[in-house]
Amino acid sequence: MNTVRVALSQTTWTGDQESMLDKHEDFARRAAAEGAQAICFQELFYGPYFGITEERKYYDLAEPADGPIVTRFAALAKELSLVMILPIYEEEQPGVYYNSAVVVDSDGSIVGTYRKNHIPHVDNFYEKFYFRPGNLGWPVFDTAIGKIGVAICYDRHFPEGWRMLGLAGAQIVFNPNAAKPGLSNRLWELEQPTAAAANGYFVVVPNRVGREDNEYGELAVDFYGSSYVADPRGNDVGERGSTQEEGLLVRDLDMDLVREARNEWQFYRDRRPDTYDAIVAP
16 A cells, blocks of 8 residues: 555644744644654644734735745755645735745755635635735646645635646645635535545645634634545545644545546546536636
């Protein structure tokens, strides 16, 4: 059996950036101690989820994709021989910001960046105030654990992105989130397992957890955690994370299931892109 051991973490905002960075370094060290070969943190991992308000002060949390935070964790990735998916607030230049994930290989090299393609702007998720839509497409990255892709939070509602990653060869897709109770609860149960089954790959789904009232008081929302991994047949790999407490999940992925699932259901063979024109119509 060809096995890849991955880790995913969920936590709430501590109240300051330095302690968040320390907490996530601890997650990485714990994951490596348990034999993990890769780890993915939650969306915008080193700060609060600031999308619940529209305030310019949060622009100051943005930094380049090769800035101090990524540099720190790239060195850690090399030390621990750990592939890392680092969801950051990326500054391309002053005034041009993206909701991004930087992929670092186990030798500490930066493999590339994914920029969130779909940007919500609904109650408590005012992301268009902070982010431009991604402009790097749906890249798939060659890493020490194989070919991986990234879809960030709101991206999960759009099946086209999932399929693009599968067509590009992704075998594991990491999907960091900041999801709260409400309309998303039922979709949380459906979308990522469905994407995994429809595309024959693993989906690794970290989510924020807890109430960030130390930042927002009565405006704070309650992130529901429930982080999990879905296999290429849409089944959970192990138990889901807590709905209330922070934690680190470590899961073994049987990569042979990718080939098995795709041979059982020949979705890639039976696609009819010649009939899908309306999907990409403006």
